[in-house]
Amino acid sequence: MEGDSTNLDAAIESLLNVEKQMRLAGDVAGTRKAVIDIVELCYKAGAWKTLNDQIVLLSKRRGQLKQAITAMVQKAMEYIDLTPDMDTRIELIKTLSSVSAGKIYVEIERARLIKRLAKIKEEQGKIDEAADLMQEVAVETFGSMAKTEKIAFILEQVRLCLDRQDYVRAQILSRKISTRVFEADPSKEKKKPKEGDNIVQDAPAEIPSLLELKRIYYEHMIRYYSHNNDYLEICRCYKAIYDIPAIKEDPAKWIPILRKICWYLVLAPHEPMQSSLLNATLEDKNLSEIPNFRLLLKQLVTMEVVQWTSLWEFFKSEYENEGGALGAKAPEDLKLRVIEHVLLSLVNVYLVILLYICLLNLNSCSVQNILVVSKYYARITLKRLADLLCLSLQEAEKHLSDMVNSKSLIAKIDRPMGVVSFRTAQDSNGVLNSWAMNLEKLLDLVEKSCHQIHKETMIHKAVLKA
The missing domain is CATH 1.10.10.10 (Winged helix-like DNA-binding domain superfamily/Winged helix DNA-binding domain)
Known part of the structure; x- marks a missing residue:
C-alpha cells in the first residue's frame, strides 16, 4: 500500500513538472493534457482525497490557464457518480464548486454542481440547506447557458422555496421567467453566433423540453397562488396548461384540467377578467364533454x-x-x-x-x-x-x-x-336632471300617442267613405 502511494506521488510529481513547463511556455493543449492526466491518475488509483488536493493545487498555480481549469473541472465531474460513498461524492462536489467559484468560464459547471449538491441535500431531508444552496446561483446572467437549462434551474429554485413555504422568495424567483418565452419557436431562434458573442452550450439530455417546462412552471405557480386562495390566477394557470398541444390531444389529460378551470372560475371574484374567461370557456367545444x-x-x-x-x-x-x-x-x-x-x-x-x-x-x-x-x-x-x-x-x-x-x-x-x-342619494343637480329626463320621456310618449290616435282616426274615416 505504501509502495502504491509512493508510486502515485512520484507520478503526480512528474506530471506536475510537465504541467509547469507547458503552462510557462503558454502551451494550452499541453497544459490541458497534463492536468487531465493528473486527475485520471488519482481516479484510477482510487485516491479521492489526493484528487481533491490536486484539483485545489492546480487551480491555484500562478498563471494557470483558463482552458486547463475548465478541462480539469469537466473531467473531475465525470467521476462524481463513480465515487465509492456519499461522503466522498459530497466532498468532491464541494471541492469542484469552490474551485469554480467566481470564474465566469466555468460558471455553468458550477451551477450544475450546486444543483447536484442541492439534490443530495434534499434527499437527506435538508430542504432549507438545499434551497439556500440553489439561491446562491443567478443563472439568468449566464450568457452561454442554454435557455431551457436556465428555466429548469430557476424552476428548481422556485420549487425548493415552495417546499420550505418561502412564498415571497418563490414569487421573486418566478418573475425571472417571462411567460412569453414559452410561446417562442425554438427552431426559429437558432442563429449563427456573431464574432465576440458567447457560444451557447447545448442543454444536457435530462433537461425537459420548452413545453414541458411551461407545464412545470404553471404547476409551481398554482402551488404559489393556492396558499392565499387566489382563484382567478389559479384558473389562468390551468388555462395555460390546457392550451399546451400535448394536453389538448389527450382527453384523459385535458378533462381534469378543464374541470378545474370551471371550478376556479366559479370561485373567483367577479371582475372583468373573470367575466372574459368565463365567456371564453363557455365557447369551448370541449365543454360539451362535461355537461x-x-x-x-x-x-x-x-x-x-x-x-x-x-x-x-x-x-x-x-x-x-x-x-x-x-x-x-x-x-x-x-x-x-x-x-x-x-x-x-x-x-x-x-x-x-x-x-x-x-x-x-x-x-x-x-x-x-x-x-x-x-x-x-x-x-x-x-x-x-x-x-x-x-x-x-x-x-x-x-x-x-x-x-x-x-x-x-x-x-x-x-x-x-x-x-x-339600494337607491343612491342624489344632489340637487341630479334630481333636476332626473325630472327633466322624465318630462322629456313623458312628452315623447304623449306625442307618440297623439300620432297613433290621429293615424287611427284617418284610417277610420277612409273606411267610412269607402
Whole structure:
C-alpha cells in the first residue's frame, strides 16, 4: 500500500513538472493534457482525497490557464457518480464548486454542481440547506447557458422555496421567467453566433423540453397562488396548461384540467377578467364533454337568482370527486359568491360597473346572484332578501353590512320597517336632471300617442267613405 502511494506521488510529481513547463511556455493543449492526466491518475488509483488536493493545487498555480481549469473541472465531474460513498461524492462536489467559484468560464459547471449538491441535500431531508444552496446561483446572467437549462434551474429554485413555504422568495424567483418565452419557436431562434458573442452550450439530455417546462412552471405557480386562495390566477394557470398541444390531444389529460378551470372560475371574484374567461370557456367545444360544468357556468352568465341549497346538492358530488384539490375553504367561498350574486342583483343595474372593483374583497356564485337581483330591485324587504340568499335575517343583514362597509354596495336598511333600499342619494343637480329626463320621456310618449290616435282616426274615416 505504501509502495502504491509512493508510486502515485512520484507520478503526480512528474506530471506536475510537465504541467509547469507547458503552462510557462503558454502551451494550452499541453497544459490541458497534463492536468487531465493528473486527475485520471488519482481516479484510477482510487485516491479521492489526493484528487481533491490536486484539483485545489492546480487551480491555484500562478498563471494557470483558463482552458486547463475548465478541462480539469469537466473531467473531475465525470467521476462524481463513480465515487465509492456519499461522503466522498459530497466532498468532491464541494471541492469542484469552490474551485469554480467566481470564474465566469466555468460558471455553468458550477451551477450544475450546486444543483447536484442541492439534490443530495434534499434527499437527506435538508430542504432549507438545499434551497439556500440553489439561491446562491443567478443563472439568468449566464450568457452561454442554454435557455431551457436556465428555466429548469430557476424552476428548481422556485420549487425548493415552495417546499420550505418561502412564498415571497418563490414569487421573486418566478418573475425571472417571462411567460412569453414559452410561446417562442425554438427552431426559429437558432442563429449563427456573431464574432465576440458567447457560444451557447447545448442543454444536457435530462433537461425537459420548452413545453414541458411551461407545464412545470404553471404547476409551481398554482402551488404559489393556492396558499392565499387566489382563484382567478389559479384558473389562468390551468388555462395555460390546457392550451399546451400535448394536453389538448389527450382527453384523459385535458378533462381534469378543464374541470378545474370551471371550478376556479366559479370561485373567483367577479371582475372583468373573470367575466372574459368565463365567456371564453363557455365557447369551448370541449365543454360539451362535461355537461354538468357547462350548466354551472351557464348559471353564472344567466341573469337568474341561484339558490345555494339546490346548487350545492347538485354539485356536491362533483366537488368531492376533486379529492380536496380545491381546498377546504372552497364550499364556504362558493356560498359567499352566491350571496354576492343575489345582493348585487338587488341593486339598480347601473351600479354594476361601479361594483366590479369593490367585489374583489368578497367571496363566487353569490356574485352572480347579486348581479341578477340588481337588475330587478331598487327596494326589497329584508325577509325576502334573506330568502333569496338562503340565510337567516341576521346573516343576511351581516353580509349586506359588510358589503356596504367595504364600499362594494350602496344600500340603506330601515330596520323598523325591515326594508333595504339600494337607491343612491342624489344632489340637487341630479334630481333636476332626473325630472327633466322624465318630462322629456313623458312628452315623447304623449306625442307618440297623439300620432297613433290621429293615424287611427284617418284610417277610420277612409273606411267610412269607402
